[in-house]
Amino acid sequence: MTRTADPDAGDALAAFAGERPRLRALAYRLLGSVADAEDTLQDAWLRWSAVASGSVASPPAFLTTLVTRLALDRMRSARAARERYYGLWLPEPDVTGWPGDAGEGDAEAGETVPMAMLLLLERLGPEQRAVFVLREAMDLDYAEIASVLGKSADACRQVMRRARARLSEPAAAQADLQAGRRIADAFAAASLRRDYAAIVSLLADDAQWLSDGGGLVLTAVNPLHGADRIARFLLGIQRKRATSFGFTAVRVNGAPGFLTRLGDRFQGVWALDIADGRIRRIYQVANPRKLGHIALGHAARGQTALGHPARPGTDAG
Incomplete structure (x- = not known):
């Protein structure tokens, strides 16, 4: 893949910064941990900053793939640790202030995910969770998901069907x-x-x-x-x-x-x-x-x- 213009370090930083809110939302949905999501973004930045200029056609697609694969590695190692966890495991809370309270501003609504959904996602294996999040939260089509995970589009559809079956639980309408x-x-x-x-x-x-x-x-x-x-x-x-x-x-x-x-x-x-x-x-x-x-x-x-x-x-x- 080629890019028409070679970015300098400032261009690389600007490209990453522009994608960072979306990438953080992706990592948090995959990991259920604010700290792990931030660590994943730091690892992604280090790898992104070392990519040879002119070698990436689409920085957003490249970074989505990079963050997903780094998060998958963390998810696989975290499963064993959670089996030894004392008591009930809950996701790390993502805390923001209320608009107008002590100078707080609006948080991006698209970056939030309810605690109940994060707990439901714990039912899924790492690959199922990745396909579900990329499809439902990131709105990628199956061809794009296949490229991220290195699978066929048909295989990703099968994974999505199994994920939806495991998550089949009616949800009450949330309060305003x-x-x-x-x-x-x-x-x-x-x-x-x-x-x-x-x-x-x-x-x-x-x-x-x-x-x-x-x-x-x-x-x-x-x-x-x-x-x-x-x-x-x-x-x-x-x-x-x-x-x-x-x-x-x-x-x-x-x-x-x-x-x-x-x-x-x-x-x-x-x-x-x-x-x-x-x-x-x-x-x-x-x-x-x-x-x-x-x-x-x-x-x-x-x-x-x-x-x-x-x-x-x-x-x-």
Whole structure:
């Protein structure tokens, strides 16, 4: 393949920077880890910067292939590690602020993927996940996917059919974002008041609480089921620790969520899955190894926080 103009280093950087948001979204969907996605982009940049000028006809196609193949290598090695993971494994949360809160701007809607979808994608093998993400999220046709993976288009169609069969799970309609935030804020306020009835009223009858502490902090190792049990769990933590939660409203994977504290210590990230006017799932990510990319400065912004300012540290209930 040839290119009509030889880029200098500045052209290479500009080409990569222009594709970076799309490539990050691709890597995060494939890996479910913000840190691994960033590491994959760094590896891709190092390889891209070493490519001989004039040797690439389409930088976007080349970079898509490069990032996908690097992510596939990471996915294959990560599967064995997740089999040894203590407790429930959850994806690393992708946290952004709400527009207008403490100077936050809009996040690119196309770069977000719900936590529920990332968990569903964990059902797929690396190759199935790559085909599904490239087709559904990146909107590549089967000929393009075949080129990325070094397979035939027919083989990629077969992989996609198997992937869709494994992901066949009906999804509830998600709440409007602002309506979802109102429900989330009401839930935080009820938790601060330790109002059992209000908490239960905001949770679906079959709500789930899913926690990931990675064996490094104390969390509910097994999922909690039902509004009553979740409410009692939240009240019990505050009563046992003789302190209250604190909440900073953020978006987690594009949906309402919180940076949370217990007393004056940073606890982790809660992501809320809201549909039909009630909270269906709460994902608590407390494993400190999954929170290093989140600026703790979010938690100290009084304009968006309910409760007391946080000090660094992780202490999950």
